Amino acid sequence: MTADFGYRGIGDLPDRLPVFPLDGAIVLPRAQLPLNIFEPRYLNMVDDALASPDRMIGMVQPVGSESAVPALAGIGCAGRIVSFAETGDGRYLITLRGIARFELSGEVSCDTPYRQAEISWDDFEGDLHPEQLDGNFDRESFEGVLKSFFSARDLAADWDSIKNAPIEPMVNQLSMVLPFETAEKQALLEARSLSNRLSVLVALMQMAAAESDDGPGGVQ
Numbered sequence: 001m002t003a004d005f006g007y008r009g010i011g012d013l014p015d016r017l018p019v020f021p022l023d024g025a026i027v028l029p030r031a032q033l034p035l036n037i038f039e040p041r042y043l044n045m046v047d048d049a050l051a052s053p054d055r056m057i058g059m060v061q062p063v064g065s066e067s068a069v070p071a072l073a074g075i076g077c078a079g080r081i082v083s084f085a086e087t088g089d090g091r092y093l094i095t096l097r098g099i100a101r102f103e104l105s106g107e108v109s110c111d112t113p114y115r116q117a118e119i120s121w122d123d124f125e126g127d128l129h130p131e132q133l134d135g136n137f138d139r140e141s142f143e144g145v146l147k148s149f150f151s152a153r154d155l156a157a158d159w160d161s162i163k164n165a166p167i168e169p170m171v172n173q174l175s176m177v178l179p180f181e182t183a184e185k186q187a188l189l190e191a192r193s194l195s196n197r198l199s200v201l202v203a204l205m206q207m208a209a210a211e212s213d214d215g216p217g218g219v220q
């Protein structure tokens with residue numbers, strides 16, 4: 001099966017990427033992440049990415065302190081810019097399509113205003129191809145957990161679309177857009193397989209729904 005954009009393997013992917021540290025934001029393979037870019041350094045980053053053959057940006061969550069140059073999580077995911085628009089006030093509205101996850105090997109000393117890193121794709125070559133679950137998928141049970149979570153968080157959903165969505169895009173998109181904490185988002189990103197990610201997603205939703213049922217401090 002041909003991978004997205006003709007990448008046949010990790011040898012076709014760049015060994016250096018501009019990195020965009022953004023708390024609470026992840027992109028996953030074949031899922032799409034819209035971004036509103038307004039900081040000058042990241043406007044510069046988008047300009048340079050658009051001028052490159054791969055048009056890729058590495059999405060990585062910051063960890064630790066809220067310093068101007070925060071430490072970066074060890075695992076991120078590359079996204080290719082698949083749509084671009086410029087607003088009247090100078091912002092860029094872009095959409096990234098996830099390509100593959102990577103491990104940060106180290107940051108690169110560079111003269112760009114944005115950060116760059118050497119990366120390794122070795123553990124994530126499978127991301128280049130669509131993935132199936134290891135076992136059967138109980139959609140009805142999953143939708144029940146999802147409805148409980150949405151009710152607990154007072155969220156709305158297009159249930160007809162969810163009911164008919166293919167499994168991999170649904171699991172990955174929900175992992176990206178649902179309101180989880182930074183560490184929880186990272187756990188979803190780092191899940192070794194689609195089945196693992198589904199298990200983590202279900203566990204996080206169940207915990208959130210249970211906490212809501214218990215009320216503040218766990219007292220109903």
